Amino acid sequence: MTTSRGDAADDRYLLIQAGEDQCVLPLARVRRIVRDLQVTPLAGATQELKGLAEFGGEPLPVLDFSRLIGATPGANPAYPVTVIAWAGPAESRELVGLQVDAAVEVVTIKADAVVPGGEGIVRGDVSLRDRPVRVISLSALGAGG
């Protein structure tokens, strides 16, 4: 697999829907989009952690993305998907599953179009088709994130 040059250099993102909010994930961090991923609940987990799943023989934690970013709740999603992505710093990244309401499309966003801001895994905001979209940094997710 070709290693991405890093989030900041790559200008392609996956646009996802989380509740009423739209977010973009760095495409280089996205491994796969799957539907109907079987999730095994984990006793003692927080509300963000839906449980564990298996993808390609590899175990990974599955997170509720809308809760993760505090998104405004929306209508029940018609076709929810799980975005399997690498989280954490590049040198110690781990696979996680992110349950989202929909995976919309792949978009190109220039780095200078991003207005820095936000907290946690939200890196900043960008306007996409006259609509505010949050820019996510998955490297902030994981230990210390």
Added chain:
Amino acid sequence: MKDERVLLLRRDGHLWGVVHDAVRTVTRGRDGYRIWLRRRDLAADDVLGVIENMHVWPAGGALTRFWGEKARGLAVHESTPLVVVDPDSPPAIFGSDAATETSDGHDDQPSH
């Protein structure tokens, strides 16, 4: 990630693993199994067996951040993901009691 010998057990309806090296003995009583470790003993509902050369992936920051328990790692058994517990700090659901250490360095434990 490394391959390990893992004892598979079931507790609270979920599949768990314990590295076999940490297991001293396994006993069975009226209320289930008891997994005797070096410094702990774990209560289990069922013991499935030992898997040789099971891939154990590191637990990762996301799990640690959103679970709150320590884990040795994650594994998959027959498409079912599971947590391989830290033998020195198992999750609370195992009802683990610290075993006392004798003067000769061995723990008090029932013989099997």
Added chain:
Amino acid sequence: MDTTTNPRTDRLDASLVGLGVTVGLALTGLLLLLVASARGGPDWPFGLYLLVAAIGVLAYLLIAYRDHRRRQVALEEAVALRGEIEDGLVAALDEIRAGDLVSCSRKAERLPSVLHDAFVSAADAINALAQQIQNSSIDVASAANSVNQIASELASGSSEQAASVVEITAAMEELARTAAQIADNASTQADLTAQAEASGSVGSEAVDEAVQGVEEVKKRISGIATRADTLGTRSKEIYRVLDLITDIAQETHILSLNAAIEAAAAGDHGRRFSVVAEEVRRLAQRSQESVDSVRNLLDEFTSSIRATVVATEEGSKEAARVLERARAAAAAIDELKSASSDTARVAKEISLATQQQNAASDQVVLTLKEVSQVVQRMADSLKQFSSTADQLNDLGLAIQLVAQSFNLESPHSLKRLAGKWAAEVRKRFGSWEAIEAMLSEMLADNGFVELAYVMDAGGSQLALTVNEQVAGDRDLPQQLKSGEGLTERPWFRGVMREGRTIITPVYESLLSGEPCFTVAAPVKNENDSIIGVMGVDVNVDSWTKI
């Protein structure tokens, strides 16, 4: 006075002695004469005889004189005694004449015992008889009052009866008029019913045709509903296909995204692949949009079908309702026709019955009129009876007043009561306050007294007390207040003249305006002289109710 001599015996004794002496002397003289003659003897026997005879005659004269004198004295005494007896008897009889059966016995004390006993017995018998009459008069008055009341009630009741009969008669006449009206209406009803019967037949045919039409409509609606159901089933199948296509579009979409991800991971080598992935994504999007469009159209179509189904169901229900109503109308018309026939028959029967009722009502009215006349005659008789009862009442009162003319030792005797009250006035004479207090107490104890008053012998009013229950709020008449002209009143003059209690006839009271009479008694001092007059006005109605 008790004379033990018997003048008749004395007279008889003297006469016999005289006769005896005279005869003896005569015989003796004759004998002597004969002897003398016979003997032709001396005269001296004859002289002796004459002497003796003279002595005898003198003795006789003495005796006779003494007897005569005695008789004369006895005669004078007897005359005197007779005078006393006469006075006593007259005085006692005067009391009886005045009706005072209490004082008459006292007056008879001067009479000889035998006469006194006989008089007292007679007075007691009269007293008892008078008391009996007084008591009986009270009973008569009470009975007369009761009869009067009953007569009044009967008269009142019969008047009410007469009024009721009049009302009933009027009601019966009204009933008769109503019955006649009903008869007319029933006849009209019969005619109308016949017309309705004819109309009913026409209506029944029309309803039958309407029922057939509605049934036809119902069948057609049912056919439409069936076809709508079929369309609904087809649209469900189309929805399933659309869901499948949507699913495929979604999978394709995800596939395109994953392809783009892989293309990105492939770097430059994946650029052309990413283009293909983008095309696939767009294709999936267009498919989804088409599916959405078809879905929208199908939604509209399904909505229309549903509306059509609902409309046909409603139509079917409505048709069923109309059909049911039409059938009900047909049944109702049939019933109406039947009822009309019955109504016509019943109307005729009603007309006949009311005509019969009319005749009966007329008879009842006639009978009621006769009853009314009888009741009216009864009412008139009762009025007359009531008048007779009034007369009886008056007669009872008159008898009572007659009985009261006696002064008796009886609690019912007004003269006795008045005498006692006068005696009490006498004790207080000189103090008008004490007299008025006594009179007030007397009035309180005797509710039948309207007024009580005391005059002196000169006719001046000393005290006047009014019974407040009788007077009420009325002002005292001026004549009573001033006390003027009372000396001319019959009761004052009567008392002053006769010196005893009198009772006046009934008159109208100045105070209450009701019938009353006055009982007036003399107030006498220790010398039995009249020093005043006490009068009480007795209310007749109150007194007779005691």
